[in-house]
Amino acid sequence: MTPSTTDAALGVGTPPKADIRFEHVDVVYPNGFKGLDDINLSIPAGEMVGVVGLSGAGKSTLVRSINGLVRITGGEITVGERQLSTIKGAGMRELRSNVGMVFQGFNLAKRTTVLNNVLVGRLFHTSTWRTLIGAWKKDDVELAMDALARVEILPKAYTRASELSGGQQQRVGIARTLAQRPSVILADEPVASLDPPTSHVVMRDLQRINQELGVTVITNLHFLDLARRYCDRLVGLRSGKLVFDGIGADADENVFESIYGRSLTAEDVMDAKPVLDES
Numbered sequence: 001m002t003p004s005t006t007d008a009a010l011g012v013g014t015p016p017k018a019d020i021r022f023e024h025v026d027v028v029y030p031n032g033f034k035g036l037d038d039i040n041l042s043i044p045a046g047e048m049v050g051v052v053g054l055s056g057a058g059k060s061t062l063v064r065s066i067n068g069l070v071r072i073t074g075g076e077i078t079v080g081e082r083q084l085s086t087i088k089g090a091g092m093r094e095l096r097s098n099v100g101m102v103f104q105g106f107n108l109a110k111r112t113t114v115l116n117n118v119l120v121g122r123l124f125h126t127s128t129w130r131t132l133i134g135a136w137k138k139d140d141v142e143l144a145m146d147a148l149a150r151v152e153i154l155p156k157a158y159t160r161a162s163e164l165s166g167g168q169q170q171r172v173g174i175a176r177t178l179a180q181r182p183s184v185i186l187a188d189e190p191v192a193s194l195d196p197p198t199s200h201v202v203m204r205d206l207q208r209i210n211q212e213l214g215v216t217v218i219t220n221l222h223f224l225d226l227a228r229r230y231c232d233r234l235v236g237l238r239s240g241k242l243v244f245d246g247i248g249a250d251a252d253e254n255v256f257e258s259i260y261g262r263s264l265t266a267e268d269v270m271d272a273k274p275v276l277d278e279s
């Protein structure tokens with residue numbers, strides 16, 4: 001779906017594209033556990049990157065370090081012009097307006113409408129008094145509607161979020177992020193709570209947003225077949241270390257075994273018939 005109004009509304013005024021660079025990045029948690037260990041990674045604007053690895057490998061830590069939800073303890077992450085090691089206050093707010101996030105649990109306000117949930121994406125760009133009394137600008141409402149159209153859920157704009165299915169709620173979560181007009185979307189296990197068909201729908205939404213709007217998408221995924229199918233590039237982590245960085249389509253069973261340190265099992269792929277052989 002590529003209506004010109006949607007492209008215009010979501011494209012005009014979008015913040016400059018941001019390349020992302022990890023240089024010798026460490027994350028040591030307060031209990032002394034090393035979540036990331038000397039990560040070096042360069043993600044040019046516009047890529048769709050899947051982060052894979054065993055449970056506990058550091059996938060969420062890596063994704064969340066990009067918007068400062070997890071603070072790095074060594075090295076440097078650069079997002080556009082901003083450096084994560086020193087960022088705070090207004091700099092952090094500006095970074096987070098440019099780097100949107102989609103959550104596993106959707107994080108919607110269930111008792112209000114889909115449209116109101118998506119308008120939350122405009123908070124970064126809206127004065128406090130307007131937010132408090134719900135006096136959204138016409139342009140913001142239009143932008144929110146465009147974001148809902150982008151994930152094909154516009155007819156639900158005035159439905160309460162609690163009345164939507166899990167897949168629909170995640171699409172609202174994506175629309176909310178899109179309404180921020182970010183140049184980067186981080187998706188932290190976006191399909192972990194969804195059934196297989198719905199997971200594909202949500203992954204296709206993210207892929208379309210990446211391809212049509214040029215938004216960088218970085219997502220950690222439990223299922224290898226999903227990661228390989230939808231992401232141009234895969235980053236493999238093992239015990240906080242980068243052990244693979246390559247083209248998704250090139251990642252065969254041997255690559256996955258090197259990331260996992262064991263043979264693949266049915267638990268590692270979403271579809272009953274592994275999609276690993278599909279391409």
Ligand SMILES: Nc1ncnc2c1ncn2[C@@H]1O[C@H](COP(=O)(O)OP(=O)(O)OP(=O)(O)O)[C@@H](O)[C@H]1O
Pocket residue numbers: 029030031033034035053054055056057058059060061062220222
């Ligand atoms: N706040 C914290 N304090 C201490 N250790 C933490 C904290 N958060 C995460 N960890 C540890 O860091 C490691 C990496 O966690 P992370 O959530 O990034 O892994 P993951 O690959 O996303 O795992 P999963 O697939 O299970 O979500 C794990 O061993 C985890 O227990």
